[in-house]
Amino acid sequence: MDLSKIGIILLSGVLVENFVLAKFLGICPFLGVSKKLDSAVGMSIAVTFVMVMATAATYPIYANILEPNNMGYLQTIVFILVIAALVQLVETVLKKYVKSLYQALGVYLPLITTNCAVLGVTILHFDKGYSFGEALINALGAGLGFLLAMVLFCGVRTKMESAKITKSFAGIPITLLAASIVSLAFMGFSGMV
Amino acid sequence: MEKKRSGLSVLLAGLIKENPVLVLILGTCPSLAVSTMAVNGIGMGVAATFVLVCSNIFISLLKDIIPDKVRIPCYIVLIAGFTTIVQLVVKAYFPAIDKALGLYIPLIVVNCIILGRAEMFANKNSVWHSTLDGIGMGAGFTLALLVMGSVRELLGSGTWFGMPITVNAIDPMLIFILAPGGFFVYGCTIALVNRLSQGKAIKRKSFGCEGCPSAAACGNVVNERKGE
Numbered sequence: 001m002d003l004s005k006i007g008i009i010l011l012s013g014v015l016v017e018n019f020v021l022a023k024f025l026g027i028c029p030f031l032g033v034s035k036k037l038d039s040a041v042g043m044s045i046a047v048t049f050v051m052v053m054a055t056a057a058t059y060p061i062y063a064n065i066l067e068p069n070n071m072g073y074l075q076t077i078v079f080i081l082v083i084a085a086l087v088q089l090v091e092t093v094l095k096k097y098v099k100s101l102y103q104a105l106g107v108y109l110p111l112i113t114t115n116c117a118v119l120g121v122t123i124l125h126f127d128k129g130y131s132f133g134e135a136l137i138n139a140l141g142a143g144l145g146f147l148l149a150m151v152l153f154c155g156v157r158t159k160m161e162s163a164k165i166t167k168s169f170a171g172i173p174i175t176l177l178a179a180s181i182v183s184l185a186f187m188g189f190s191g192m193v
Numbered sequence: 194m195e196k197k198r199s200g201l202s203v204l205l206a207g208l209i210k211e212n213p214v215l216v217l218i219l220g221t222c223p224s225l226a227v228s229t230m231a232v233n234g235i236g237m238g239v240a241a242t243f244v245l246v247c248s249n250i251f252i253s254l255l256k257d258i259i260p261d262k263v264r265i266p267c268y269i270v271l272i273a274g275f276t277t278i279v280q281l282v283v284k285a286y287f288p289a290i291d292k293a294l295g296l297y298i299p300l301i302v303v304n305c306i307i308l309g310r311a312e313m314f315a316n317k318n319s320v321w322h323s324t325l326d327g328i329g330m331g332a333g334f335t336l337a338l339l340v341m342g343s344v345r346e347l348l349g350s351g352t353w354f355g356m357p358i359t360v361n362a363i364d365p366m367l368i369f370i371l372a373p374g375g376f377f378v379y380g381c382t383i384a385l386v387n388r389l390s391q392g393k394a395i396k397r398k399s400f401g402c403e404g405c406p407s408a409a410a411c412g413n414v415v416n417e418r419k420g421e
Contacts, residue, residue, distance in 0.1 A: 021372060022372050023226070023372075024221075024222050024223075024226035024372065024375065025226075026222070027225060028221060028222070073277060073281060074277070075299070076273050076276055076277050076280065076299045076302055077270065077274060077277060080269055080273050080302055080303070081266075081269075081270065081273075084266060115303070116300050116303040116304075119300060119302070119303050120296055120300055123296060123299055127295070127296065168384045168388040169380075169384045169387075172218060172380075172383055173380040173381065173384035173387065174380070175380070176376045176380030176383070177376065177377060177381075179376045179380075180375075180376030180380065183372045183376055184373040186372075187371065187372070
């Protein structure tokens with residue numbers, strides 16, 4: 001696998017096929033945790049971490065166990081269970097051995113189990129026919145794209161707090177409209193790769 | 194909600210008063226992603242309704258057997274099972290819908306509406322009420338997707354259910370079937386519901402998925418736990 005291919009996969013994950021703004025995956029944390037910068041960054045790093053770990057765990061299971069035995073239809077059940085168990089495991093290991101990392105990411109980890117972005121990324125690898133290495137890079141790119149979207153949107157929301165907003169639009173609707181404009185900016189990247 | 198409620202009120206609650214998408218703000222991801230066309234909205238709505246009704250029935254039946262501590266994993270396995278059934282049926286009999294919805298069919302398993310209703314309703318109500326709640330919430334989800342899908346399809350491609358409506362008279366605004374249009378239409382629809390309900394609907398001040406395990410991410414729990 002050459003460097004340019006790695007670059008393309010990474011770039012398309014971060015910008016062109018941004019998970020939140022182009023694919024609508026992981027909208028709940030995107031809208032829920034983007035109020036403060038530190039929690040937005042913490043959540044995104046935790047998501048990136050789990051995405052890469054989950055890919056590393058589910059890819060071999062699908063390619064070596066499910067696929068050869070014609071059990072591809074079990075993908076959804078197996079993946080969600082593996083991800084749930086993995087998150088639990090990572091949390092326990094971090095708590096015991098890497099205290100500092102646990103303090104930074106620990107609170108976000110259990111919330112990620114049923115994040116559709118994580119399950120989505122593990123399934124998407126197979127739709128796109130990536131190899132194991134490419135899948136890992138794609139997962140990293142998707143996570144970084146999530147981070148970028150979160151940080152950008154956090155800035156937008158901080159500004160919005162001081163704005164006066166019509167009653168019907170206050171709260172959720174105006175946040176969605178702001179997301180629409182941020183997403184419009186990301187449209188500029190389409191067709192780049 | 195703990196008071197005795199008639200079956201009809203349970204059924205109707207999901208449709209308008211507690212509409213999962215527009216009032217409870219659950220299941221945002223699929224709502225935004227598949228509402229590019231009215232027919233996709235219906236397809237997704239029916240698929241999710243099936244999973245929702247089945248999971249509500251079974252969780253309500255098993256509520257005394259499943260230990261409280263491992264209930265979320267149990268629910269997820271149940272839901273994943275039904276999702277797989279839907280996935281296979283759609284793939285076999287409705288290949289066009291399978292192609293349009295793609296990834297979002299397996300992702301029904303992490304749809305907050307389903308886990309949310311399991312946690313908020315099915316594990317403390319009777320089987321009959323849980324079934325009605327599943328049908329009502331599913332219909333509400335379908336209705337919201339149909340409304341958003343119709344608006345986006347009409348503005349974005351000038352058609353409705355594939356029939357040309359304004360496409361010959363006005364140039365369609367492509368942006369509405371792309372990602373930004375999704376956020377825009379969703380935001381406006383919620384604002385409209387806010388305006389029409391005038392505080393009669395349950396007011397939601399911020400995002401949240403109390404029922405889903407990501408609840409803490411969507412509220413203040415994160416900050417509270419950080420402050421320890």
